[in-house]
Amino acid sequence: MIKIERVSVTYPGGVEALRDVDLEIEDGEFVVIVGLSGAGKSTLLRVLNGLVPATSGSILVDGTEVVNANSQTLRQVRSKTGMIFQTFNLVNRTNVLNNVLMGRLANVPSWRSTLGLWPAEDKEIAMLALERVGIIDKTYVRASNLSGGQQQRVGIARALAQEPSLMLADEPVAALDPVTSRHVMGDLQKINQDLGITTLVNLHFLDLAKEYGKRLIGLRDGILVYDGDINDVTDETFKEIYGRAITAEDLHAMNEEPPENIGNGK
Amino acid sequence: MNDDPKIPIRPTKPKPRARSFVIALVLLGLTFWAAIKVSFNLSTFWEVWSNPIWAKFWPIPWDWVLTKENTFDPLIETLQIAVASTLVGCLLALPVSFAMSSLTTPNKVVYFFSRSIMNLVRAVPDLFWAKLLVTAIGIGAFAGAWSLTIFSLAVMVKLFSETVDAADPKPLEAARSSGAKHLPAVRTGVLPTVFPSYVAYSLYIFELNIRASVVLGLVGAGGVGRVIETQRQFFRFDRILGLLVIIFVIVWIIEQISVSLRKRLV
Amino acid sequence: MQNLSETQATVERPLPPKTFHLWLIAVPLLVAIVWSVTGLNITLSRLLDAPGDAWTILRQMIPPAFGEVYERGAVGKVFESVYIAWIGTIIGALISLPLAFLAAHNVAPIWIRSPIRQLFNAIRAVPELILAVVLIPVTGLGAWAGTLAIGLHSIGTLGKWACESIEDIDDGPVEATKACGGKWVNGMRWGVLPQVMPIVSSYWLFRFEINVRASAVLGMIGAGGVGSELVSQLSFRNFPAASAVLLMTMAVVLTIDTISAAVRRRIIKGAEIDEESKNLEAIADLTGIRA
Numbered sequence: 001m002i003k004i005e006r007v008s009v010t011y012p013g014g015v016e017a018l019r020d021v022d023l024e025i026e027d028g029e030f031v032v033i034v035g036l037s038g039a040g041k042s043t044l045l046r047v048l049n050g051l052v053p054a055t056s057g058s059i060l061v062d063g064t065e066v067v068n069a070n071s072q073t074l075r076q077v078r079s080k081t082g083m084i085f086q087t088f089n090l091v092n093r094t095n096v097l098n099n100v101l102m103g104r105l106a107n108v109p110s111w112r113s114t115l116g117l118w119p120a121e122d123k124e125i126a127m128l129a130l131e132r133v134g135i136i137d138k139t140y141v142r143a144s145n146l147s148g149g150q151q152q153r154v155g156i157a158r159a160l161a162q163e164p165s166l167m168l169a170d171e172p173v174a175a176l177d178p179v180t181s182r183h184v185m186g187d188l189q190k191i192n193q194d195l196g197i198t199t200l201v202n203l204h205f206l207d208l209a210k211e212y213g214k215r216l217i218g219l220r221d222g223i224l225v226y227d228g229d230i231n232d233v234t235d236e237t238f239k240e241i242y243g244r245a246i247t248a249e250d251l252h253a254m255n256e257e258p259p260e261n262i263g264n265g266k
Numbered sequence: 267m268n269d270d271p272k273i274p275i276r277p278t279k280p281k282p283r284a285r286s287f288v289i290a291l292v293l294l295g296l297t298f299w300a301a302i303k304v305s306f307n308l309s310t311f312w313e314v315w316s317n318p319i320w321a322k323f324w325p326i327p328w329d330w331v332l333t334k335e336n337t338f339d340p341l342i343e344t345l346q347i348a349v350a351s352t353l354v355g356c357l358l359a360l361p362v363s364f365a366m367s368s369l370t371t372p373n374k375v376v377y378f379f380s381r382s383i384m385n386l387v388r389a390v391p392d393l394f395w396a397k398l399l400v401t402a403i404g405i406g407a408f409a410g411a412w413s414l415t416i417f418s419l420a421v422m423v424k425l426f427s428e429t430v431d432a433a434d435p436k437p438l439e440a441a442r443s444s445g446a447k448h449l450p451a452v453r454t455g456v457l458p459t460v461f462p463s464y465v466a467y468s469l470y471i472f473e474l475n476i477r478a479s480v481v482l483g484l485v486g487a488g489g490v491g492r493v494i495e496t497q498r499q500f501f502r503f504d505r506i507l508g509l510l511v512i513i514f515v516i517v518w519i520i521e522q523i524s525v526s527l528r529k530r531l532v
Numbered sequence: 533m534q535n536l537s538e539t540q541a542t543v544e545r546p547l548p549p550k551t552f553h554l555w556l557i558a559v560p561l562l563v564a565i566v567w568s569v570t571g572l573n574i575t576l577s578r579l580l581d582a583p584g585d586a587w588t589i590l591r592q593m594i595p596p597a598f599g600e601v602y603e604r605g606a607v608g609k610v611f612e613s614v615y616i617a618w619i620g621t622i623i624g625a626l627i628s629l630p631l632a633f634l635a636a637h638n639v640a641p642i643w644i645r646s647p648i649r650q651l652f653n654a655i656r657a658v659p660e661l662i663l664a665v666v667l668i669p670v671t672g673l674g675a676w677a678g679t680l681a682i683g684l685h686s687i688g689t690l691g692k693w694a695c696e697s698i699e700d701i702d703d704g705p706v707e708a709t710k711a712c713g714g715k716w717v718n719g720m721r722w723g724v725l726p727q728v729m730p731i732v733s734s735y736w737l738f739r740f741e742i743n744v745r746a747s748a749v750l751g752m753i754g755a756g757g758v759g760s761e762l763v764s765q766l767s768f769r770n771f772p773a774a775s776a777v778l779l780m781t782m783a784v785v786l787t788i789d790t791i792s793a794a795v796r797r798r799i800i801k802g803a804e805i806d807e808e809s810k811n812l813e814a815i816a817d818l819t820g821i822r823a
Contacts, residue, residue, distance in 0.1 A: 049443055051439065051442070051443055074445075075445040075446070075447065076445065077445070078442070078443055078444060078445035079444065079445030080445075081443070081445075082444070083440065083443040083444070085436065085439075085440065087436055088436075089436035089437050089439060089440040090437060090440075091437040091454070091455060091458045091459060092434075092459070093458045093459050093461070093462070094458040098454070098458070101454070102437075102440065102441050102444060102446070102454050102455065103444050105441060105444055105445065105446035105447075105450045105451065105454060106444060106445035106446055108450075110447055110449055110450050113446075113450040113453065113454060114449055114450055114453045121537070124537075124541075125536055125537050127541070127545055128536050128537065128539055128541060129536060131541065131542065131543055132536070132539075136543055136545070136546060137546060139545075139546045140546060140548055140549045155440075158440065158444070159444075160536055161536070162444050162445070163535045163536050163537060194534070195534050195535075195536065195539075196534060296618070297618065297619070297622060299615075300614075300615035300618045300619050301619055303611075303612060303615045303675065304612070304615050304616050304619050304675040304676055304678075304679045304756065305674065305675060305676045306619060306676070306679070307676060310671060310676065310680070314670055314671070317670050319669045319670050320670070322669070323666075342571065343571060343572070345568075346567065346568035346571035346572050347568075347572065349564050349565075349567070349568040350565070350568040350569060350572060350574075353561070353564070353565055353568075385786075386782070389782040389785050389786050389789075390778065390781070390782060391745040391746070391748045391749045391781075391785075392749070393661075393749040393752055393759075394748070394749065394752075394759075394762060394778065394781070397752060397762065397763060397766055398589075398766070398774075398778075399586070401589065401766045401767075401769070401774075402582075402585050402586045402588075402589040403578075403581075403582045403585045403586065406573075407571075407572045407573070408572055408573065408574060408578060408582075411572055411574070412582065477659065480659070480662075481659055481661045481662065484661060484665070484752070484753055485752055485753075485763070488572075494662075494665060498665060501669065503666070503669060506665065506666075510662065514657065518657075
């Protein structure tokens, strides 16, 4: 369970990314966070595993205080928190298995991972993760040779390999085309249902959120402006989150957007 | 066009600023002064050709040059110096480069110290190192190998740490978010990306070292340069020319092999 | 909540591909190490003694005897190295610039540019030190031999760099001078030169920085400059004096690097030189290799 109390984040440049956010998330929930770019969605996810330090407030992840925690505690929290990135953040020059094994780093002695001598049981966990996202046949393929959707599934597998109790997905489909986006969102939803991993997903657009989410959190300028069931979202809520009335374009924006091939051919 | 010839409209040419004038004058004066100091002598350019000393360069005494003890043994020593110093220098450069890159440095203190030491090392010309080490640990190939090791380390660290600086930071973020310690995170998140450049640079350093080890002997640090130095004192320039021909052929062959290997890597 | 490792595998695991074996690299590397180490007579005791020996000498180098070397005129020697580098760079620059125009593929015909390119490459292949070894008997010992060696060698790199920047220019202005009825020389003077001059002059400065180091080294074989001073102090085992010479050289090298880099930045403004590739070449050039 996650308990966030009066958390604020001010970046060194003076930008206030989060202001006095209070939030409670139960185990096994699937939460979608929406908001404009710069509303603080990314920051909200990153304070949870300490990638961004909170300026003030308190964050309890499964009973462990994250704010001002020492590096060992932080590593412990992170090892139980999987993260999925908008740009996949894969090591392109190496194969899929090695990428997924990065999820095991916290559980493998440093000398073994440094020499690349991964224990068989950790390899098996990586394989199980790959199996779950349906790309086990790509195990020994170089990450750069995969399509964007496949790369993001490697990203999910890497997070899964940590055997996390919490999964943070930072705009996981923003770089993907609409069809692939639905596959990836489906994967995330299925993992949440099958394994009961608490999942927080940042999304830019409401339509995907409505399709996959249960609980919706809306952020605007670092302030929590909505927290409730996704089916209760009204035009008023939309206005509050996005600062203007909803239009047909917003709902279909995903389909209009040309696919960005961020992960391809790099 | 101006119809009235009585009103000529001609913009005045902007006057060069007094400061640039002074700078030009100072530079010119400095150049003259320097020219006097180095006993600049234009007539050398034509007198050089009629100098009787050229006769001493010809004919090349091949029967002296193409022997084991005069050319090939010292050449092998040169090669050994180059191989040993490349291996040691490049191996040492791997951790130092990671310590020196802002992306992968463990902390600011290490970063600062490694940078300043490497800058100091580079401020000393390479053959000064050789001479210093010859004095410290004795004439011969051992001192030469040490000095080229330092030289390779300095050059390699400069080139490779810039590559690490430019590496993609995102996989590193992914590794850290999985709770990895510093060393495994760098090893799995950054090393695979930069390793091909590392190998290519190492080969390149090897080429440099082959060249450098040829001249090391001129200051008593072993290798084929030692033979050149001795023959120089006997004014046997014909032998020197013969040696140079053999050296350049062999160096050229090794270089071509190394260049073709490097091309495959990139 | 269920852990991944508690779930069951349902699909067969793919077999790792037959990769190229590590020992194919490891064995030759190991052989190379053993071969070179045996050849260099590196014994464990020598290896262990070396740091101690170096440390003994380092201790004797402190404090540096600045006063003593000053009286011997070492400051003048350091400056002599700088003069050698300066005049050498100027010789290299003046000779290489016209040659570069004849070597660039966009402005020169093939029959002239390929021999000049070969000339650049040939010069670059010979280290300054070797040039000096050959030149000293001709010109006699002293600064002039070093200056010529550096000047000659600089023609190679400066020519190559200038030629590359000429090949990178915008062809429009050259076409314009042709359209005005200008001759080849006019096209070069008014169409090409203004475009390449900032970058070319910054290459000159960059080469000057390298030449300062090179001329310090040249002194070691008697081609003028501070190198001879270091050699003689070290052979007398006068370590405080040697360290003073060394520190003075380092100070001058670093000062010149800093000033020159600042001037280069002002000349180019925005359009940075690709430092990495030029560095590669410059280092290459200290030993005369083709990248």
